[in-house]
Amino acid sequence: MKLQPVLGKEPKVLEPTIKTRRKKNSFFRNLMKYKVLYLMLSPGVIFLLINNYLPMFGVIIAFKNVNYRDGILHSPWSGFENFRYLFSTSDAWEITRNTLAYNSVFILLNLLIGVGIAILLNEVKNKYASKIFQSVMLLPYFLSMIVISYLVLAFLGRDSGFINATVFPALGIEPLDWYSEPKFWPYILPLVNTWKNIGYYVVIYLAAVVGIDEEYYEAAVLDGANKWKQIKHITIPFLYPLMIIMTLMQIGKIFSADFGLFYQVPMESGALFPVTNVLDTYVYRTFLVGGDMGMSSAAGLYQAVVGFGLVLISNSIVRKINSDNALF
Template identity: 80%
Template sequence: MPDIPVRKRKSVLYNLGKFKVLYLMFLPGILFLLVNNYMPMFGVLIAFKNVNYADGIWGSPWSGWDNFKYLFSTSDAWEITRNTLAYNTVFIALNLIVGVGLAILLNEVKNKAMSKLYQSLMLLPYFLSMIVVSYLVLAFLGKDSGFMNSTILQLFGGQPIDWYSEPKYWPYILPLVNTWKNIGYYAVIYLAAVVGIDEEYYEAAVLDGASKWHQIRYITVPFLVPLIVIMTLLQIGRIFYADFSLFYQVPLESGALFPVTNVLDTYVYRTFLIGGDIGMSSAAGLYQAVVGFVLVLVSNTIVRRMDKDNALF
């Protein structure tokens, strides 16, 4: 290292020796990141190739941008893009509003045993397989024996509905199912931040005559803003990714629901099943990753200009 000043070189060597145990602990995570996240990136080449199994990935001819043209030239391009963006936008909003709301409510539960019970009950659906969730939804929405048709609608004198043949209901059903399944995860994260707020702020607010709503508005929410920004930016990065199981398993692959349940992931999957073209599937994945990356950069830049301290990086 001839270009590094002697004093700086000694400082680097000193830090390496002083923190060598920490670096060794850090090493497995770095290796996992390289093997799991960076080495597979060579598969990006597949998006620009017309892959055939006889020649392999490297020997297959280049296709240029043809695989990407497929995504935008199809008649369903607008539909799947609209559904993917619209649903994820609603999911992000619900995860934020409901997650923060439940976290604040849980913080008001002073009985520790009941608080733990509520947290466990909310978090339980997060660990359920989407296949199990799809059967639970079927138990509610089944045409003949579903709880909605056999109990709720009869109670109010309504007629049974064939839920899996009526697209107009699913823009409401899918966000509801997604929120029920995932909200425990977000609520627990926000609750950890709420619990960390110093109680002295609330005591001072009470002495000044602040109501509970004013305490939430002027103390709790401002303290949660940095975490809210981080969680929102991370979700924006995956706004072009759809929960495949949610849109594939829960509607039971009903063709009548495709106009409102067909998203980019399910469309590519069905196309791959029909044509078996992994180049097109890889092009879709690369497209989602690049757009998500750009959206995170743009969103973070906007946040940085508004408040530098709340930016992700």
């Protein structure tokens, strides 16, 4: 039976209300069904909110002339003055160049050396030897940068360093004051960074290599493929998605330098500032030591925005080439 309009009004349609109720009931049913999983998920979500999202309130500091008397909310707005000063300094080009150049080298070395060593370790069939190699490589990753800075000093010290006191005399070379020679540090810093962090990337890539089905290699052997062809046509293609994800994650931090590496390892030598001064150390020396919260916050926001933009651009390029390998 059809509903007739009453006093010129159209009859109410109840279907959307019924659908809404069904969705709500379905949501609550799923919530109760998977309540244990949601409970297990909640600590991670709470941690993420507290450590990653609540601090975003501090972004407004970058646009304010903060003074401690009025507090953050009541301090006067400064617009983009903090950013203008950051880019108008004489060191702006130097710190930007150093930050981008070093991080680009780090990304490349972590990718090539990490994948290469992971493939080599996979060929070690003795499980005890493999575990020892992995442990030895991963150990530096857990060392403090202060400890590493003194290890570097033990090698490069002017009077008692291993190279000056042992290696150079044996070769008939005059000792060098490494901490006053900027030309060597563009090579020293990538070497130290790779030694410290490569174990982390090796473990990740090795886990992916071990997960490749052995049947692919057996079929390749039957077809007459040697070890190099197996790596080229089986191992590397299977590692592509992980390699892209790891690279994109590092690109997101390309404007954020390792403060300990560039501050502790060179021992705060002023002679090395032209090649060791990066955005993080510059912010520390110029703004944080001087107590200028607005300038340091502006630099941090600049790093985050540029890193986010680079990740979006890189991911869009990867998506155009192969959408299956894109991060999102």
